[in-house]
Amino acid sequence: MNSMVEFYQPQADFGTPSSKSTELVTLSIDGRDVSVPAGTSVMRAAFEAGIKVPKLCATDTLESFGSCRVCLVEIEGRRGYPSSCTTPVEAGMTVTTQSDQLAKIRRGVMELYISDHPLDCLTCPTNGDCELQSTAGEVGLRDVRYGFAGENHTQLEKDESSPYFTFDSSKCIVCSRCVRACEETQGTFALTISGRGFDSRVSVGPETNFLESDCVSCGACVAACPTATLTENSIIESGIPEHSVTTTCAYCGVGCGFKAEMRGQEVIRMTPWKDGKANEGHACVKGRFAFGYATHKDRMTEPMIRDSIDDPWQRVSWDEALTFAANRLRSIQEKYGTKSIGAISSSRCTNEEVWLVQKMVRTGFGNNNVDTCARVCHSPTGYGLKQTLGESAGTQDFASVADADVIVVMGANPTEAHPVFGSRLKKRLREGAHLIVIDPRRIEIVGAPHVRSDLHLPVRPGANVALLNAVAHTIVDEGLTDQRFVDSRCDKVAFSNWLTFIQQPENSPEAMEAHTGVHADDVRVAARLYATGGNAAIYYGLGVTEHSQGSTTVMAIANLAMLTGNIGRRGVGVNPLRGQNNVQGSCDMGSFPHELPGYRPVSDDAVRGSFEAAWGVTLDPEPGHRIPNMFEEALSGAFKGLYCQGEDIAQSDPNTQHVEAALESMECLIVQDIFLNETAKFAHVFLPGSSFLEKDGTFTNAERRISRVRKAMEPLAGKADWQSTLGLAQALGCDWDYESPEEIMREISALTPTFAGVTYEKIERLGSIQWPCWDEASEGTPTMHEESFTRGLGQFIVTEYVPTDERCSRRFPLIMTTGRILSQYNVGAQTRRTENSAWHEEDVLEIHPEDAQERGISEGDWVGISSRMGDTVLHARLSQRVRPGVVYTTFHHPVSGANVITTDSSDWATNCPEYKVTAVQVTRVTQPSDWQERQKSFDVKQQRLAKDSVVG
Ligand code: SF4
Ligand code: SF4
Ligand code: SF4
Numbered sequence: 001m002n003s004m005v006e007f008y009q010p011q012a013d014f015g016t017p018s019s020k021s022t023e024l025v026t027l028s029i030d031g032r033d034v035s036v037p038a039g040t041s042v043m044r045a046a047f048e049a050g051i052k053v054p055k056l057c058a059t060d061t062l063e064s065f066g067s068c069r070v071c072l073v074e075i076e077g078r079r080g081y082p083s084s085c086t087t088p089v090e091a092g093m094t095v096t097t098q099s100d101q102l103a104k105i106r107r108g109v110m111e112l113y114i115s116d117h118p119l120d121c122l123t124c125p126t127n128g129d130c131e132l133q134s135t136a137g138e139v140g141l142r143d144v145r146y147g148f149a150g151e152n153h154t155q156l157e158k159d160e161s162s163p164y165f166t167f168d169s170s171k172c173i174v175c176s177r178c179v180r181a182c183e184e185t186q187g188t189f190a191l192t193i194s195g196r197g198f199d200s201r202v203s204v205g206p207e208t209n210f211l212e213s214d215c216v217s218c219g220a221c222v223a224a225c226p227t228a229t230l231t232e233n234s235i236i237e238s239g240i241p242e243h244s245v246t247t248t249c250a251y252c253g254v255g256c257g258f259k260a261e262m263r264g265q266e267v268i269r270m271t272p273w274k275d276g277k278a279n280e281g282h283a284c285v286k287g288r289f290a291f292g293y294a295t296h297k298d299r300m301t302e303p304m305i306r307d308s309i310d311d312p313w314q315r316v317s318w319d320e321a322l323t324f325a326a327n328r329l330r331s332i333q334e335k336y337g338t339k340s341i342g343a344i345s346s347s348r349c350t351n352e353e354v355w356l357v358q359k360m361v362r363t364g365f366g367n368n369n370v371d372t373c374a375r376v377c378h379s380p381t382g383y384g385l386k387q388t389l390g391e392s393a394g395t396q397d398f399a400s401v402a403d404a405d406v407i408v409v410m411g412a413n414p415t416e417a418h419p420v421f422g423s424r425l426k427k428r429l430r431e432g433a434h435l436i437v438i439d440p441r442r443i444e445i446v447g448a449p450h451v452r453s454d455l456h457l458p459v460r461p462g463a464n465v466a467l468l469n470a471v472a473h474t475i476v477d478e479g480l481t482d483q484r485f486v487d488s489r490c491d492k493v494a495f496s497n498w499l500t501f502i503q504q505p506e507n508s509p510e511a512m513e514a515h516t517g518v519h520a521d522d523v524r525v526a527a528r529l530y531a532t533g534g535n536a537a538i539y540y541g542l543g544v545t546e547h548s549q550g551s552t553t554v555m556a557i558a559n560l561a562m563l564t565g566n567i568g569r570r571g572v573g574v575n576p577l578r579g580q581n582n583v584q585g586s587c588d589m590g591s592f593p594h595e596l597p598g599y600r601p602v603s604d605d606a607v608r609g610s611f612e613a614a615w616g617v618t619l620d621p622e623p624g625h626r627i628p629n630m631f632e633e634a635l636s637g638a639f640k641g642l643y644c645q646g647e648d649i650a651q652s653d654p655n656t657q658h659v660e661a662a663l664e665s666m667e668c669l670i671v672q673d674i675f676l677n678e679t680a681k682f683a684h685v686f687l688p689g690s691s692f693l694e695k696d697g698t699f700t701n702a703e704r705r706i707s708r709v710r711k712a713m714e715p716l717a718g719k720a721d722w723q724s725t726l727g728l729a730q731a732l733g734c735d736w737d738y739e740s741p742e743e744i745m746r747e748i749s750a751l752t753p754t755f756a757g758v759t760y761e762k763i764e765r766l767g768s769i770q771w772p773c774w775d776e777a778s779e780g781t782p783t784m785h786e787e788s789f790t791r792g793l794g795q796f797i798v799t800e801y802v803p804t805d806e807r808c809s810r811r812f813p814l815i816m817t818t819g820r821i822l823s824q825y826n827v828g829a830q831t832r833r834t835e836n837s838a839w840h841e842e843d844v845l846e847i848h849p850e851d852a853q854e855r856g857i858s859e860g861d862w863v864g865i866s867s868r869m870g871d872t873v874l875h876a877r878l879s880q881r882v883r884p885g886v887v888y889t890t891f892h893h894p895v896s897g898a899n900v901i902t903t904d905s906s907d908w909a910t911n912c913p914e915y916k917v918t919a920v921q922v923t924r925v926t927q928p929s930d931w932q933e934r935q936k937s938f939d940v941k942q943q944r945l946a947k948d949s950v951v952g
């Protein structure tokens with residue numbers, strides 16, 4: 001076992017949170033001198049010295065509460081028996097944790113708890129992993145003098161409504177840990193203690209249950225509960241785990257650390273890792289509970305080949321599949337030329353796997369035709385931040401938000417799409433930070449429990465640049481510029497050009513109001529708050545990037561941060577919230593047709609030379625095709641072979657019918673995935689993929705944090721993804737031989753300056769590392785651009801507002817925008833195969849009641865949505881979250897066809913599709929669209945061809 005695979009035991013609990021103070025206080029506990037930071041509780045000081053104090057209501061993820069009274073201690077010079085969890089240390093304090101009197105009191109308290117508790121330890125799901133049980137043992141409770149016959153709660157009914165956990169109120173000791181976890185950690189406030197005295201019970205509200213309540217199933221309460229009252233169903237069904245493997249979530253760009261708790265090869269529970277720096281012990285419904293897809297019956301475990309997409313599949317050996325694929329690719333190149341094939345790497349795969357894909361394209365295919373899904377999400381971030389700040393990445397770590405005074409959330413919905421960061425954000429807002437939300441929709445944090453935005457600017461989809469220019473204009477106009485920062489850190493000529501531009505009257509909030517739909521006064525208030533409210537941080541998402549001016553918007557954000565000096569320290573910065581777990585990493589690893597790893601141009605002779613020397617081949621100096629160019633070239637007959645790893649382009653890319661036609665025109669489509677996804681239905685070679693639980697490697701999250709992915713179970717198909725790519729490269733004649741992902745990381749470090757100091761040994765020691773990690777910062781860089789920008793001087797860039805071509809017309813009078821929801825993840829391939837569907841069985845169209853009424857549409861009606869590209873049909877949901885004129889949907893189900901509607905329009909700099917703006921008409925209909933009918937029958941046919949597969 002390596003050091004992060006260990007026999008199962010609950011994670012260490014020090015009783016109360018650590019103190020951030022730098023001042024040390026020394027006290028004596030049971031005769032031992034102990035030094036801890038000021039503000040530490042006596043309980044924690046004792047735990048840190050290896051002295052265990054019994055406890056029930058305290059846990060180190062929550063502020064102390066002081067209700068159970070089992071943690072009492074004696075303190076010299078103090079009367080009575082203070083609770084150690086609520087008493088802060090003082091210099092010179094003398095504490096005694098064990099005495100006859102303390103033992104007697106503790107036993108008395110435990111006796112009361114146990115007298116109202118079912119005595120069924122032997123058959124209880126958490127037997128052996130229960131704090132009530134262990135505390136009873138610790139205090140030496142042997143007898144309950146009051147008997148068990150009196151009035152008690154042992155017959156209360158269970159709430160089994162949640163698909164993931166059970167609430168057995170009969171076992172509750174009313175310690176409030178669950179209620180506090182829901183408030184402090186998650187920020188949802190779904191739980192309360194109802195009733196008084198003997199009738200006090202934990203409740204999700206009157207006459208409701210967990211599934212129907214406000215609960216978002218994050219599981220924080222389950223983790224906090226010291227008894228079997230809140231218990232994961234998997235533990236009830238399978239018992240407590242036997243060993244654990246520390247790894248990283250494979251869903252969103254937060255990149256939460258987890259302990260995969262196992263019984264043999266079976267995952268019993270995913271428990272957020274307390275030492276994981278991205279999540280600090282918290283998680284969301286996807287990472288914590290939605291892991292069942294990994295062993296779902298739909299998993300594909302055998303390689304398959306076929307000549308045409310109308311043929312049944314033949315199940316073949318790995319060698320046969322890889323040889324077939326390599327031969328086909330080579331014969332395509334012989335017939336159509338070197339540039340007729342390419343690859344798409346996966347932002348769900350590890351850095352090491354992505355590295356091999358781009359290396360195979362460059363050395364095996366002999367071109368630069370490699371791209372990644374960042375093309376359709378955050379490529380404008382890469383471009384925009386590189387131009388302005390000099391590095392294609394966010395500037396902060398997540399923890400930095402705790403120091404922000406003003407937080408701008410733009411085109412992102414953190415509580416749904418980046419939930420663990422969303423909880424951090426809400427915590428800071430409850431502490432008093434100001435919030436500005438820029439979003440066409442009224443997203444949850446605009447008005448969540450105990451959180452209220454100071455301003456919600458419901459910008460019209462497509463007018464982001466207009467709005468940000470108006471904000472910048474106001475800051476300059478009202479003399480709020482941080483001139484000292486600009487003079488010392490930014491390029492003077494560029495600033496002066498930009499200043500001339502931004503001061504133009506057409507950029508004023510008053511002039512821009514016609515474009516943005518946002519009242520000029522609100523823009524001015526927001527600008528003043530951002531510029532003068534203290535530390536101001538901007539967090540943004542795909543609502544910024546997926547526009548025809550996505551890159552311009554990112555540059556406008558960077559301009560604002562430089563203009564106000566909000567960059568280069570904690571609590572500020574420019575922070576893209578990345579969608580997929582490893583989208584930062586797949587970009588870092590050189591998955592772009594114009595850039596080698598580390599964002600260095602393929603056209604740069606010196607850069608190319610360093611790779612040529614290491615790899616022993618000559619590299620193509622010409623940039624290759626981006627994904628949209630691959631489709632165009634395919635339709636023109638020049639691009640015929642594609643290796644697509646872990647990416648469902650048929651569902652996720654815009655203008656589905658165009659993508660389908662391009663895929664149909666290929667002579668060799670190789671799909672590597674864990675499921676027969678929509679793209680695989682057009683494939684000639686299917687290589688079964690491995691889930692994150694089946695392999696070793698690293699992911700890099702949105703804060704540039706490189707974390708280990710560790711194998712918890714053997715790959716179901718016999719190979720981890722890096723091994724499949726290695727096999728394909730070898731079949732193509734590449735002279736490669738890697739023994740492990742660690743060996744690949746050594747090559748990454750040697751050839752990528754920002755990764756120069758990254759080693760598995762160091763990640764093991766530090767838990768994770770934020771790049772750049774090199775000589776100047778050998779343990780990583782939480783905050784970037786502290787002294788100077790990566791590019792030297794910050795570059796202000798003129799951001800002229802150019803309205804999108806995708807305009808409303810009489811035929812298409814509404815704007816459709818898209819997003820995602822908490823329980824589902826992107827194309828839904830994983831989450832649709834879990835119980836998460838209990839919350840979201842289908843994609844619906846949110847439409848404002850006024851627009852619905854005008855069209856005779858009622859809640860739940862079938863509505864046809866048509867754009868210039870195509871039509872689809874969804875159920876309608878009447879919602880005031882969208883403003884009149886805007887409709888909204890998600891794209892988690894293939895049959896929804898959200899991307900049948902979206903257009904080919906894209907960001908001018910990076911080709912990132914303009915998913916967020918599609919002019920549509922919505923009408924009441926009674927049947928699915930033609931595309932949906934076709935999709936259904938194609939799906940049935942392809943499922944049959946897979947089912948009828950023969951041994952080849
Ligand atoms: S699962 Fe999360 S949201 Fe639901 S009650 Fe528990 S802590 Fe609150
Ligand atoms: S459900 Fe658990 S955490 Fe909540 S009050 Fe009861 S025993 Fe405590
Ligand atoms: S999906 Fe994101 S927030 Fe949820 S557990 Fe995974 S990494 Fe964390």
Ligand code: FES
Binds near residue numbers: 055065
């Ligand atoms: S643990 Fe201190 S009062 Fe409960």
